[in-house]
Amino acid sequence: MDDARIPAPGFDVREFARTAAGSHRDALDLESYRSTPVTDDTLRILRYMQIIERATMTHLRSVLVTATHKDARITAFLTTWAYEKYWIADAIEQILLAHQPEGAEPDRSPFITPVERTIRESIFANIVGVPMIAVHMAQGAVDEWITQAAYRRLIDLDPNPQLTATVTRFLEIKERQLVFFEAQARFRLERSAQARKLTRRRLARVSWPIGAKAQSRADTDFYFSHLFADRAALISELDGRVDSLPGQGGLGLFRKAARL
Template sequence: MDSHDEAPTTPPGTAGFDVREFARTAHGSHRGTLDLAALDREPLDAPSARLVRALRDTERATLHRVRDLLVTATHKDARVTAFLTTWMFERFWIADALDAVLDASPAARALPPSAGPPRWSLAERRERRGPVRRSLVAGVTGTQIVAEHMTTGLVDEWVTGAAYRRLAGVSPAMAAVVDPVVEIKGRHIAFLAEEAELRLGRSVRAQRLTRRALRHSAWPLGWAGRSAHERDFFERQVFGGRHGRAEAARVRTLVAALPGIGPGVAATVESRLLP
């Protein structure tokens, strides 16, 4: 067993990201600053509206993600739970802003339903565990699961960041909506990256658990139960074509640079993003 496996969950030297300042300056509703009239002049096409819907649903599912995190040892870490509270608040209001975009977009009214049969993948079976089973498994895993949660959350932000950049390139009107969201998410990435690097760097066991999670996670996180056609669409829209493949390669490079993760796991993550 790694000598640090039973160390306190909060790693030393984490003063770089100010969680109190993050909470104090949390971003609430965006509706007062959205220029929805610009979307009348530069309306979204159907694929872009569908991508907005997919991201809205992803942001809206944050409460369920936090529920799954807090049945594990992650809830014992005061710094992480303080971050998660504000993170959940900011993602709620991002989802609300995307709702406003959909309400203002005629193309959104004729989108295909998002529900449908999910993919079946043996690799993703752990993603389908309910909260009770997650709690039981996490009880065996111990505090090193915090490193897994911080790292998979970080990779998820990199994945959804590629989707937001895809939307920003649709039109200046959409860029005006997305750019503030990307700025907000930059703070989320800063915290998660700091935590992931510190925790992975301190424990070989945390690296092993995290490598396993990265190999088997659906991207974006929580999408294991989404319909197969929605997942196919997301992968084509965000990671298809030359630009999309470059985005997937960017994620691979970032993942490979994490302590103890390595190029093999990073290549697996990339392959699961590509259509």
């Protein structure tokens, strides 16, 4: 058997699925935002992050038409990962609603992925086969690095007590997700030159964070400028983590995304 088919050890997917984090609504204390609201800039970032979290399903649809879907362990992880992200998006939506006039409705516009793009991706990815799993695991790890950093910066800039408590919970959930993505990415990249080459090409083509294509360029620019404009060292640190992935050195993904 190809070594790249062997799952990375050290992560109990069954336990992950059994203990998946669902709805956060009971812990949100939305009334506290009436007396202590977050800033307008924070609301704009939260709206962006809600869309990013919701974009998971569009991303997953493209992933699960590839060889990645043939690995039952990874499919089980990704299904649970999407479930947890759905409820994070729901929690953010509730926070946004708590800052709006009574009866206001949030944006529920659907994500549209052109059918022909999904078909092209499926054909290409299934020709490539197993090395595509490394691509998807590396994408997951890289996306977790940037989104976790963004959540941390958000509560640094707006240390609202209730928002901080909620985001801290999000980060605990995301850290567990990252353990799987990073271990899988390193394991598979180390064992396949083809995976390293393909992953390098594909990472360079992604609009970070994953889901940014569902946003306006102005909103993505605001996301990076508000959270990272004066944090060049943090961007360099994040790019250093990408550099540490086998065969992915020197991509400068976050420096380019932040236009620094």
